[in-house]
Amino acid sequence: MRWIYRKFGLARNKNLNSDYFKGLNFLLNEETDKAIEAFIKVLEVDDETVELHLALGGLFRRKGQVDRATRIHQNLIARTNLTERQRYEAIHELAQDYYKAGWLDRAEGLYDELKGSETYRCAAIDGLCSIYQQEKEWLQAIDILRQHDKAERSQRAKQIAHYYCELAETSLENLDLDAAQEYLSEASNETKDNPRVTLLQGELCYQKEDYLAAIAYWEKLQSSNATALQLVMAKLITSYQQSSDHAALKQQLLAITAIPKHGQDFKVWHQALVSVLGEQEAQSTVFSRVQEEGLSGPAANYLYNIVAESTASNDSMYQLLKELLRHAKRKQVEYTCRGCGFDTKLLYWHCQNCGEWDSFR
Numbered sequence: 001m002r003w004i005y006r007k008f009g010l011a012r013n014k015n016l017n018s019d020y021f022k023g024l025n026f027l028l029n030e031e032t033d034k035a036i037e038a039f040i041k042v043l044e045v046d047d048e049t050v051e052l053h054l055a056l057g058g059l060f061r062r063k064g065q066v067d068r069a070t071r072i073h074q075n076l077i078a079r080t081n082l083t084e085r086q087r088y089e090a091i092h093e094l095a096q097d098y099y100k101a102g103w104l105d106r107a108e109g110l111y112d113e114l115k116g117s118e119t120y121r122c123a124a125i126d127g128l129c130s131i132y133q134q135e136k137e138w139l140q141a142i143d144i145l146r147q148h149d150k151a152e153r154s155q156r157a158k159q160i161a162h163y164y165c166e167l168a169e170t171s172l173e174n175l176d177l178d179a180a181q182e183y184l185s186e187a188s189n190e191t192k193d194n195p196r197v198t199l200l201q202g203e204l205c206y207q208k209e210d211y212l213a214a215i216a217y218w219e220k221l222q223s224s225n226a227t228a229l230q231l232v233m234a235k236l237i238t239s240y241q242q243s244s245d246h247a248a249l250k251q252q253l254l255a256i257t258a259i260p261k262h263g264q265d266f267k268v269w270h271q272a273l274v275s276v277l278g279e280q281e282a283q284s285t286v287f288s289r290v291q292e293e294g295l296s297g298p299a300a301n302y303l304y305n306i307v308a309e310s311t312a313s314n315d316s317m318y319q320l321l322k323e324l325l326r327h328a329k330r331k332q333v334e335y336t337c338r339g340c341g342f343d344t345k346l347l348y349w350h351c352q353n354c355g356e357w358d359s360f361r
């Protein structure tokens with residue numbers, strides 16, 4: 001038990017009362033609730049166990065036992081004789097408990113209070129930002145991040161740009177093109193060459209039926225983020241068709257090696273391939289892309305239909321191929337986070353698992 005004295009700075013010769021040892025015993029025997037009771041009892045009489053309580057509370061939260069963490073931290077804050085540093089530390093811990101438990105209003109109140117502390121100001125601003133992000137209150141999230149000091153603020157530029165993109169997406173859905181334009185300008189002021197901003201600028205031009213401008217934006221994505229380009233593949237093809245630039249369409253169809261991952265996009269892409277290259281060459285292009293890019297769900301579906309309709313489909317090799325394709329069709333994973341390896345079916349801009357931005361490919 002000596003490490004506990006060292007770790008929490010307790011004087012070895014201090015006359016700790018018996019409740020304290022009772023608490024430690026309960027904890028070591030994994031009788032957690034009894035241990036908490038015992039510790040809370042000690043806290044009322046012994047000042048030096050504040051650090052121990054903070055450590056225990058944090059430990060419970062990390063293990064997902066948020067109600068236990070909350071009890072410990074609430075009990076700490078209720079004390080009147082904490083130093084200012086201890087009090088702010090306990091508030092910071094409790095705010096994280098509330099956030100994790102989904103009590104966002106309570107967490108917000110505590111983070112607001114914490115902003116007054118020099119040590120916790122930065123953590124409080126980021127804490128408030130995560131709450132607004134969860135509530136999809138993008139303007140509030142932007143506003144709070146802008147309250148960071150200059151050095152911290154510059155590290156949040158990408159994040160702010162993404163919040164403006166969220167606002168621009170909603171404006172585009174509501175056909176409020178002026179608002180979308182304004183949000184996208186704000187986003188480009190934050191970061192240069194952000195693929196999501198480029199994607200949405202193209203989207204805005206597309207909605208304005210300015211197809212050449214849309215093409216110009218989307219072509220930029222080919223080198224910077226081909227995954228994002230796939231999201232607008234069908235619209236890109238339509239833009240070429242609308243601007244009657246068939247030579248450019250053919251060139252793009254041959255240049256873009258990625259296979260559209262979603263059904264409708266895949267269909268538009270395949271029909272464009274057939275119209276530009278003819279049935280036979282379109283089919284061999286699809287097959288060669290599969291060899292390079294692997295098999296996505298819609299590609300598997302397409303190939304499955306070809307094999308299923310084939311006259312040789314009773315052949316055992318064809319049966320095997322059919323089974324493989326049937327299996328591939330069921331595979332749901334389409335995108336993986338480069339930050340943590342998290343797999344998803346849809347493309348996200350923000351990884352819920354590791355917090356990275358622009359990390360899915």
Ligand SMILES: [Zn+2]
Nearest residue numbers: 337340351354
């Ligand atoms: Zn991740």
